[in-house]
Amino acid sequence: MSESPHLVCASANPDKVAEIEAILAGVVELLPRPPDVAEVVEDADTLEGNARLKAVAICEATGMAAVADDTGLEVAALGGAPGVHSARYAGDGCSYADNRAKLLRALDGAGDRSAAFRTCVLVRRPDGSEVVVNGVCAGRITESERGDGGFGYDALFVPDDGDGRTFAEMTDDEKHMVSHRGRAFRNLLAELSA
Ligand code: IMP
Numbered sequence: 001m002s003e004s005p006h007l008v009c010a011s012a013n014p015d016k017v018a019e020i021e022a023i024l025a026g027v028v029e030l031l032p033r034p035p036d037v038a039e040v041v042e043d044a045d046t047l048e049g050n051a052r053l054k055a056v057a058i059c060e061a062t063g064m065a066a067v068a069d070d071t072g073l074e075v076a077a078l079g080g081a082p083g084v085h086s087a088r089y090a091g092d093g094c095s096y097a098d099n100r101a102k103l104l105r106a107l108d109g110a111g112d113r114s115a116a117f118r119t120c121v122l123v124r125r126p127d128g129s130e131v132v133v134n135g136v137c138a139g140r141i142t143e144s145e146r147g148d149g150g151f152g153y154d155a156l157f158v159p160d161d162g163d164g165r166t167f168a169e170m171t172d173d174e175k176h177m178v179s180h181r182g183r184a185f186r187n188l189l190a191e192l193s194a
Helices: 014-024 047-062 096-106 172-178 180-193
Strands: 006-009 029-031 066-075 114-124 130-141 157-159
Touching (some): 006 014, 014 029, 066 096, 130 180, 172 180
Antiparallel strands (some): 130 157
């Protein structure tokens, strides 16, 4: 690898941090986000824009290369919504369960339940240079929740590259093999070692 294998994690979401740590384990050392840095307002209108806001804030605060991930769930029958608004789909302060309930209501009776998770990963270095990669996982939204694992919309999402189980019914490793985040971070590792 042509650069430091240390990256400061810019994500404040513990569910995502756990996944990123597992995917990068043994290849890149992920340093924890400094707790004294205020959470960034993610008000960009693209995943890449939000990833950049988070990575720049942590890079500037630490003077070290920082990595951020921003993810959206794009549902075809909803014109790509909730997309970049996936975290607050059911409103400010909403829970994962609120978001899943709103999604099921929005798709009530829908014939087309196809969807895709998209993750943008951005590394920002102190010299201002960046590495930007993406990962996509196509699938469909179930008609009811299935499984206890994972987080967010996992209990409603069946990846096309799977065996019919939702992400929440898979082990962590099974999810990472096909998920948007697994693909995006493996693309990052390929870029960093090129
Ligand atoms: P963020 O803006 O990247 O933190 O992600 C936006 C929202 O998408 C999160 O609050 C979760 O609800 C959802 N999300 C992100 N990644 C996943 C995932 O891997 N599975 C299920 N939901 C996810």
